[in-house]
Amino acid sequence: MSRVDSGEAPTRRLDDGGVPRSYRVGVVGATGAVGATILEVLSERDFPASEVVPFASERSAGRKISFNGSELECRPLTPGTIQGLDLVLSSAGGKVSAEWAPKLVEAGAVVVDNTSYWRMHDDVPLVVAQVNDDAVEGHSGIVANPNCTTMQMVVALKPIHDAAGLERLVVSTYQSVSGTGQSAIEELKAQARAVLDGKPVETNVYPHQVAFNVLPQVENFKDGDDYTTEERKVMAETRKILGFGEEVGISATCARVPVITGHSESVNVQTKRDLPPEECRELLSQAPGVVVLDDPGVGVYPLPIAVAGRDEVLVGRIRRDPSHERCLNLWVVGDNLRKGAATNAVQVAELLAERDLVRVG
Numbered sequence: 001m002s003r004v005d006s007g008e009a010p011t012r013r014l015d016d017g018g019v020p021r022s023y024r025v026g027v028v029g030a031t032g033a034v035g036a037t038i039l040e041v042l043s044e045r046d047f048p049a050s051e052v053v054p055f056a057s058e059r060s061a062g063r064k065i066s067f068n069g070s071e072l073e074c075r076p077l078t079p080g081t082i083q084g085l086d087l088v089l090s091s092a093g094g095k096v097s098a099e100w101a102p103k104l105v106e107a108g109a110v111v112v113d114n115t116s117y118w119r120m121h122d123d124v125p126l127v128v129a130q131v132n133d134d135a136v137e138g139h140s141g142i143v144a145n146p147n148c149t150t151m152q153m154v155v156a157l158k159p160i161h162d163a164a165g166l167e168r169l170v171v172s173t174y175q176s177v178s179g180t181g182q183s184a185i186e187e188l189k190a191q192a193r194a195v196l197d198g199k200p201v202e203t204n205v206y207p208h209q210v211a212f213n214v215l216p217q218v219e220n221f222k223d224g225d226d227y228t229t230e231e232r233k234v235m236a237e238t239r240k241i242l243g244f245g246e247e248v249g250i251s252a253t254c255a256r257v258p259v260i261t262g263h264s265e266s267v268n269v270q271t272k273r274d275l276p277p278e279e280c281r282e283l284l285s286q287a288p289g290v291v292v293l294d295d296p297g298v299g300v301y302p303l304p305i306a307v308a309g310r311d312e313v314l315v316g317r318i319r320r321d322p323s324h325e326r327c328l329n330l331w332v333v334g335d336n337l338r339k340g341a342a343t344n345a346v347q348v349a350e351l352l353a354e355r356d357l358v359r360v361g
């Protein structure tokens with residue numbers, strides 16, 4: 001198990017004078033659902049930060065954010081405020097990253113980006129710690145964090161692929177509202193209250209009421225496509241991370257459910273060689289970042305309320321698909337804000353620090 005797997009604090013690299021190296025870290029989107037979790041994880045994992053600088057929009061300029069017992073003041077992104085940073089963990093949406101990640105790199109920082117904007121660029125590594133760590137090598141200043149749905153799935157799939165070779169995946173997701181951000185959490189709470197109180201329900205974030213409902217749409221149907229942008233991301237990002245060519249089939253259906261935190265996924269896995277459920281269970285119970293919870297007869301299986309606040313991906317309901325001899329069905333649950341976003345971003349920052357890659361060029 002590597003240091004990153006064990007949850008221990010990362011090694012502090014020594015600078016030329018033998019002094020432990022620490023970094024000036026920017027957190028862009030610090031007032032958001034992911035950014036707030038990044039701050040928590042940086043603190044919990046004792047990331048070697050000499051200073052943490054929170055950034056948000058102009059609206060939040062001057063807002064105080066608690067970090068490690070002190071109050072930090074939010075700054076807007078400007079050519080002046082971004083100077084002197086070593087590392088930036090960014091989660092303020094694709095438009096902000098498109099504009100500001102290159103400027104941050106130009107100013108000397110390495111950017112670990114949580115948005116979808118850079119993920120499929122050829123010169124940007126798409127990294128899931130404990131799955132494809134070596135991809136961080138040779139970055140050009142930006143390292144991308146995958147989509148939360150993809151992230152938790154590949155943590156469970158990598159050991160299966162290594163042992164038995166993946167041939168085809170069919171995934172159906174049940175995604176929580178925190179995957180959309182803080183505003184969606186507020187919308188679900190307000191709608192649930194309104195329904196229970198018999199009041200009119202307001203819908204702003206999603207196209208339909210999400211409380212007491214299931215929406216077979218996560219993100220948008222772009223340019224007449226009959227798959228959503230989220231479904232396209234899951235399929236494309238899984239290929240990039242696991243290095244799949246077109247010979248591996250992937251099909252995704254993503255749904256939004258009225259859960260605050262924790263995405264659940266039903267994954268049908270077809271392997272090249274037969275993988276009995278017992279062997280799959282054993283394999284996954286040894287895998288870094290995975291916890292197997294699989295005793296369904298007594299109600300033991302992964303649940304979103306059990307994963308909220310945890311960094312591991314939970315896997316259960318491991319069973320043969322009766323319609324195909326080399327297919328298994330799995331139920332995979334992860335905290336979309338932690339391993340699905342913030343924890344992975346901090347683990348990638350740790351990898352960069354351990355490998356002396358917190359530098360551009």
Ligand SMILES: NC(=O)c1ccc[n+]([C@@H]2O[C@H](COP(=O)([O-])OP(=O)(O)OC[C@H]3O[C@@H](n4cnc5c(N)ncnc54)[C@H](OP(=O)(O)O)[C@@H]3O)[C@@H](O)[C@H]2O)c1
Nearest residue numbers: 029031032033034056057060091092093115179181182341
């Ligand atoms: N939520 C998840 O589970 C998840 C998982 C993986 C990846 N992501 C990605 O992470 C990003 C953020 O998601 P989220 O859920 O944290 O959204 P969120 O709760 O809506 O937070 C958005 C953050 O971006 C900031 N922001 C907006 N415009 C800005 C600007 N012009 N300059 C600087 N900061 C700006 C906001 O600041 P103000 O408070 O000042 O508006 C806020 O801090 C998205 O790209 C999302 O796709 C999310």
